Amino acid sequence: MTTAFNISGGLFTRTITLDEIESIKNSKNQSEIKSLWGKIADWFCGTNKEKAKKALFELFKNDDGDIKIDAFNQLKAMVSPAFKDTFTYKTTIISDTSFTVNLSIGALFSTGDISTAGKCISLNEHIKSFTPEYFIARDIHLEQVIKDIPRSEMYFCHTTTHHERITVDMLPQIINKISEKQKESLNVALSQIGIIDIKNQINQHTKEMSLLGDPSKKLFLSLESKGNVTVEIHIMNNFDVEKYRVYQEIYPEYKYPCLYAKAQIDIDTSGNCNISDITLSHPGIE
Incomplete structure (x- = not known):
């Protein structure tokens, strides 16, 4: 049969x-x-x-x-x-x-x-710049970035395919090519200060897709031919089943154990700093 x-x-x-x-x-x-x-x-x-x-x-x-x-x-x-x-x-x-x-x-x-x-949403309409109070930490000597280099994954992009990990010794060679105003903005955009602010802004706008705990982070710095500076920030949550359940108990709206956020920060030659593109994605599994 x-x-x-x-x-x-x-x-x-x-x-x-x-x-x-x-x-x-x-x-x-x-x-x-x-x-x-x-x-x-x-x-x-x-x-x-x-x-x-x-x-x-x-x-x-x-x-x-x-x-x-x-x-x-x-x-x-x-x-x-x-x-x-x-x-x-x-x-x-x-x-x-x-x-x-x-x-x-x-x-x-x-x-x-x-x-x-996966599934991707744009937050460009909601997040366009850093929160003003975070720019209190502006500094032409990039002291915050220097503190963060040993505990962060920061890369200098020589080309679109060639990335070199930034060290404290490398930093002066990179920043001597940019203006003092750009350095002030870079001290926020390339440091934990900028990551925390972007993470907090994402969480304010998307409760079910919040970046919780201490997510993984990578930062990529590029110097453009016209003198502009670009920083890409990549933030990742990837919780196991048990940790995800713990967070769900604390935050009932929280929906996805795996999230990936990408933000592009543009700093022009005058030091003006804008978040030109920011997206949040998950594997699409409900």
């Missing part, structure tokens, strides 16, 4: 047999789908069972990472509340263009590494 998955829609009813699944994926995956469905079928109520079968099928057989993530989100949304915590994910790599994640259903199933661009 052939086992089948029934998929129903408003205009059609479709039956996917395991033989058809086999023609798309090998027999091992066919067996895994059938086995896993048998273990989790009771987690879903009523009409959700048919939708869950379709989502499970996509989670297994589709090679598109974003479709897998969408199917995972659907399953988690449909499952009974008692089993929602069984659907977890781990982020293994974060870059400014993608996340690498591993989706799990308890100890029953793991996708392995999946790459996704």
